[in-house]
Amino acid sequence: MLQFLTICWLSLFHPFFVSVTEINHNAKNQSIEISCRMFYDDLERELNKTNHTEIDIVKPKDKTEVNRMITEYVKKHLIVKVDGKPLNLSFVGYEIQEDGAWSYFEVKGVSKPKQVTVHDDLLYTAHPEQINMIHTTVNGQRKSTKLDNPDADATFSF
Numbered sequence: 001m002l003q004f005l006t007i008c009w010l011s012l013f014h015p016f017f018v019s020v021t022e023i024n025h026n027a028k029n030q031s032i033e034i035s036c037r038m039f040y041d042d043l044e045r046e047l048n049k050t051n052h053t054e055i056d057i058v059k060p061k062d063k064t065e066v067n068r069m070i071t072e073y074v075k076k077h078l079i080v081k082v083d084g085k086p087l088n089l090s091f092v093g094y095e096i097q098e099d100g101a102w103s104y105f106e107v108k109g110v111s112k113p114k115q116v117t118v119h120d121d122l123l124y125t126a127h128p129e130q131i132n133m134i135h136t137t138v139n140g141q142r143k144s145t146k147l148d149n150p151d152a153d154a155t156f157s158f
């Protein structure tokens with residue numbers, strides 16, 4: 001019990017910084033569906049810093065502008081290639097769930113990938129201890145990896 005309380009107490013002073021990116025191939029639609037989860041306060045701070053402005057992503061005054069900022073930020077820091085070809089991510093939207101901001105992207109016209117290469121340095125400039133988890137699913141086969149800042153590249157073969 002004492003060990004549990006010590007861990008809880010330490011976590012108050014040593015927060016963790018993690019994002020989760022899900023990359024799924026939808027065989028029926030021949031598309032890649034991507035969702036990224038980041039703590040919304042970290043994302044908001046990074047967007048404010050990058051764009052030299054003050055926005056609220058939970059209750060935005062201008063949702064279109066926040067959509068643009070999120071799209072630009074993610075597309076700059078998350079680069080996905082299928083079989084060596086870079087994908088042009090199309091923004092679908094974002095939502096806030098508890099303490100996380102989920103942003104969604106899609107790429108149409110992707111038949112069965114053999115190799116998915118990912119460059120993911122989301123929030124690396126914000127937190128030297130940032131960890132980015134990536135889960136990739138093709139044809140029902142799921143592969144995952146963990147990237148510790150500064151490592152930003154992963155390759156999945158199917």
